[in-house]
Amino acid sequence: MTSILQQLQDSVSQALVSAFGSEFEDSDPLVVPTNNPQFGDYQSNIALSLAKPLKQNPRAIAQAIIDQLQIEQMCETPTIAGPGFINFMVKSNYIGKVLRKIHSDPRLGIETTKNPQRIIVDYPSPNVAKEMHVGHLRSAIIGECLSRILEFVGHDVLRISHIGDWGTPFGMLIAYLREAYPEALTSQQELNLGELGTFYRQAKKRFDEDENFREASRQAVVQLQAEDPATIKAWKIVCELSSRSYRQIYDLMGLSTFIERGESFYNPFLADTLQELDQLNLLEASEGAMCVFLEGFTNRDGDPLPLIVKKSDGGYNYATTDLAAIRYRVREDKVQRVIYPVGSEQNNHFAQIFQVGKRAGWITEQHDFVHAEFGLVLGEDGKKLKTRSGEAVRLQDLLNEAIARVRADLEARFAEENRNETEEFINHAAQVIGISAVKYADLSHNRVSDYRFSYDKMLDLKGNTAPYLLYAYVRVQGISRKGNIDFSKLSNVEIVLEQEAELSLAKHILQFETNIKDVEKDLLPNRICLYLFELSQKFNQFYDQCPVLQADEPQRTYRLILADLTARTIKLGLFLLGIEVLERM
């Protein structure tokens, strides 16, 4: 159903036209939730912005709009405040009616979009030639979250992992495989190549210490790109090795299944892509390489910066593949929007390939290619997160550490409270809480800024953390257990909302849709986090002040409905963030 905000916006727009004519049909009615409840629930600032063009007193404009408004069902008579703000107070019986309606809806009244698009979210896109480390954390978490939200809103979302399976570092691994495990290439059976991390480190060590090995690596890249059969075989072995190790982490993180369409997929299209650029006269030779010279980018000396699409050794690089991917996604996948959740270090890269994509005519006005950039993960010291020995933290280790800390905390708590829980319960709870905490800590910060990774903060039971939200959910389930309540079988009583805590909670539940629609547009999941945190706070206040099970009917039933709606909103909200809930914790 249409949100209250949307209804108000529509009503103000109509009133604007009735009062001042059809030329205001398309002006934004500037209706927003108030930032202070003393001014009501919503406000419109339209009168102030029209004061100048209409050459009228803003308060008079506000009055003229109010005179044309038809919202008696929904709101108290709007008031004019200060220089000309129009304040709206939603009627509590109207809120009660809406809550009754959404209670029977699995989508909690949230409508799907009227303009469904096909959207690619490009994640988690790790590089086969590197072990997954903390740098891949945010792409996986943010990509998963954005995909779920866009899908929920009704878009056709393709999750595509653009894995780096064709680059130069790959040569190093192939060369090392040939050197250390030559039998892997001839044997029919699968060989145990040991642990992935060890394999990488040894290959890297050889690469760093031996010039001949480096040359062999470069050769391997060229052979790979020429699709030499023996090299392809070695390539497949290394891909399989790293793919096995990735899958463990994806499962642990609860990522949705996605299409694995790595750089190798675009290999057959690279030559065509370049040829097309050449036909458009975008291609130039420079220092032995083929380049597109960029507009608005210069190097240190102030000379125009090239985007190299074919290296002087004849090989292609990641810019080439990314351009081929842009072209393919527009022409074959027929997408309208492509979202790349990738670190802001790659700002330039994306600006560059998007520019070339536009100049080549692949990206048009009909397409929205977005670099959903995110900041670095910093350690407690404010510097890029590293292990004590200075290496990137392995993702597996980071997640395990979070789970282990939760486990220790749970065990201590259960011992203190004399609770006997099974090993299975503790393991499951520790895993859900630990992973949730890591994800939530990431998503609750503004995507664009760097954020400080702190186990103590993310696992805190107080404040804007996953455990706090999970606890609010568990409290509602506690009510249903204690009172033996089946939330799906509550009778449809009138919702009265007399107490301030009830009203405040109820109004907040209805704001969910607006927040989801905001994230659909600006791709900033921290808005959902803030919303859910405030919802949990309001629920805890309600829980504190309003007895549910001990209340008399019909109050008891409508408070149960409020509690259930809260829990379902939290559950759905967390689902959209990629986070599971627990029934007990």
Added chain:
RNA sequence: GGGCGAGUAGCUCAGUGGAUUAGAGCAUUUGGCUACGAACCAAAAGGUCAGGGGUUCAAAUCCCUUCUCGCUCACCA
């Protein structure tokens, strides 16, 4: 040097043109369990929104400028 981003309470952060008082959380101090899980709630204290100009009836928010920090600038991805 160029490009991009950031600078808001002791700490971690919200806040992309509106209301005498710029918001949370943590930490600190103080209250509340014979009410559904106190993993909670309530209250206090804490700020020249990096500095300086400008636009506006109105600026943390937009523009200009200075300073500090981060990322990045031709064959890695």
